[in-house]
Amino acid sequence: MSNPELGILMLCIFIVTILLGFPIAFTLIALALGFGYFAIGDIIFTLLVQRAYGVMANDVLIAVPLFLFMGYLVERANILDRLFKSLQLAFNAVPASLAVASLITCAMFATATGIVGAVVTLMGLLALPAMLKAGYDRQLASGVICAGGCLGILIPPSIMLILYGAMAGVSVVRLYAAALFPGLLLAGLYVLYVVIRALINPKVAPKLPKEERKVPLLKIFAALLTSFFPLAFLIMSVLGAILFGLATPHEAAGIGALGAIVLAAAYGQLTLSRFKESVFLTARTSAMVCWLFVGSWIFSSVFSLLGGHGLIEEWLLGLNMTPLQFLILAQLVIFLLGWPLEWTEIIIIFVPIFLPLLPAFGIDPLFFGVLVALNIQTSFLTPPMAMSAFYLKGIAPHLQLMEIFKGILPFLAMVFVAMVLFYTFPAIGLWLPGYLYN
Template sequence: MTDPQVAMLMMGSFVASILLGFPICFTLVAMGVGFGYYAYATPTWMDHPLQNTIFDLLVNQTYSVMTNDVLVAVPLFLFMGYIVERANIVERLFFSLNIAARFIPGAMAVAALITCAIFATAVGIVGAVVTLMGLLAFPALLKAGYDEKLSAGVVCAGGCLGILIPPSIMLIVYGAISGVSVVRLYAGALLPGFMLAGMYIIYVVMRATLNPKLAPKPPKEQTDIPARELFMMLLTSVIPLTLLILAVLGSILFGLATPTEAASVGAFGSIALAAGYRELTWHRLRDSVYLTTRTSAMVCWLFVGSWTFSSVFSYLGGHSVIEHFVIGLNLPPVAFLILAQVIIFLLGWPLEWSEIIIIFVPIFLPLLDAFGIDPLFFGILVAFNLQTSFLTPPMAMSCYYLKGIAPPHIQLTAIFRGSMPFLAIVILAMILLYNFQFLTTWLPDLVYGGAR
């Protein structure tokens, strides 16, 4: 077999392994070392088999991941999110927003979406947001008489917003992979992220206006709260978390701090916020540290495995085979984008976003220059796309997260049907984003100039 054929065998073996359920990060390492043992063999290899340079490559890749300054922001943002999640801050936030939005059709669903957007911004983990909002907002929506499909769609779609809205962990990982400035990615994702959240809210308000039975208004005695009391509720629940997020995000966007420095301030601020609410206990702090360590270790090992795998795959000529094949199709840029997004969409069924970004997106990155596509725009489009994979049956993970904690009488098919309109909104937003690409480039170019 030629080296490119071995590279294709390597990719096929990896895909088959993950479909069989093998751990992805260790499968990447095993494939990289196994095929690299062949790829980096020297003429004296048989005399000194343990001197094969694949082991040096693995060690160097591990060291480079551990010393990557950009990735330091990942555990800090994770810790910030886990502290916020466990300090019951979201419960206060949802209750206050529900009262504040009482005159808007579908007020509780609107409050749930805004809470999801704020909480997802702080956490950035789809499973955590959907699970917590499923425990907090979903029963409240059902108790208030809201349609179960609409309620399920609100929770599932709102929980995915953290992938896109800064400070998104996914954008940090994409920046480390692509070489695009994380600061520019945050600026580029800001308008599209809030555009999508706004489209969700507009859809809910329109549905509630056209069919009030889907989202009945709450009894007056539940919302008849004096303005002074409502102001104090918002001041103590919404303002502190919002200010923390704005401080973290603003310091990054205006160049006052690097993402890592801002993340450290956010982590400290979340501890101070939990302590201020008297919710900071040893048990919650311990759990947050444990979950942060576990998730960070997963991301780092994915990087180690992915970079080792990619180095061997590229050395064998695998990237060249794919590049020549795609360029040989003579596709226009829009067709290439559609092809890439369809592949990423399909990968979103069996894989998490971290695995897609770290393993498969680098295959497309070298092709962007050939098709004249801005990698910043491509990254934002991928972030939109990954939300569709969380909402599309039969492998819609956000729907399964909600089903796992929903009341027994809620059928999975009802959750799937509830997510379909929001899936259509995401696709519509992607179409708008492609036709109005300035939504992603205007703010970065305005603040930081045209340099990438």
């Protein structure tokens, strides 16, 4: 039964209800069942059951709980303090050394955990006081913590890329290969910005005292050996196993989960309470993701059945846009959705609206996925709804929210620079998957 007006009404009701704070997954399911029953009758309940089973049997999604467990356990292994101090020693001769060490620590820890709120909170407790004590500009220090904490969304092994791959039917292995260099590019732009800023105006990032900068190389190596190298080895083992075809993503995620257990035990942090808490948080987050998948699929099916997708596709194609104009429109919509929504809802609910249009504009879904992953960074960094700013404000009440927002803006600009560079030179992301899996 085609009724595009009814489909658009369903979409509008959904947007209003989530803005009012209703649970997204169950809102999707409720609207899909209500409108679906009107359109096709009792069969909608059979479709719901089949989709729920399909999500549980999806091999790609097995990696999600395993990577989550790895992240939660690494977070509780208390490695962050050692990691930051060792990197601080290693980069003590670099301008804005504390900020550079903070960004690299954020990138590594965010990659290992994939949990933005946890990284921003922990780094806010650890690195922010160190930077402020050293006389760093409050805005710069805030921006470093907020921007660095979001890098795990993009740099593999990223859970966001797993979800996009499942939605778009794109190989997660190729997505990981495609996102690696853009992720490193963005992290490099962050580091470059703080170093140049410190060179132009040393007052915003004063050098450490000379006695703190004169550290024996043996001491630096020993510090890295007990903090940086174990975590780097865990990340590279997981990522390398995936990229070089030694293991599937869910097998590599299993290796990562086991490695996190070994790492926590090696640091003497593997207690029963921490293990149980990690399992509980993993189960809760995985259940949320799976129900979002179920709700998104059944909602999209009913929306398409009513003719909503066809109406949007016909309207967009009727605008006679060029591929660049379509990409700008799609990324603008995703950017705006990042204000009220989490990245999971954007990827699972709204990105699929654009996916059927990619062939019409000759856009590679792999390229589109990495561009979306870059764009998703902005959902945590764009005032007034920058969640990373609120995470930091929660543990640093002495900071003004406006200070944090001002500190974030230059890093937000770096995200747009990275997106422009990736569009202009797509080989930044597409060369590696092409070389490895041509």
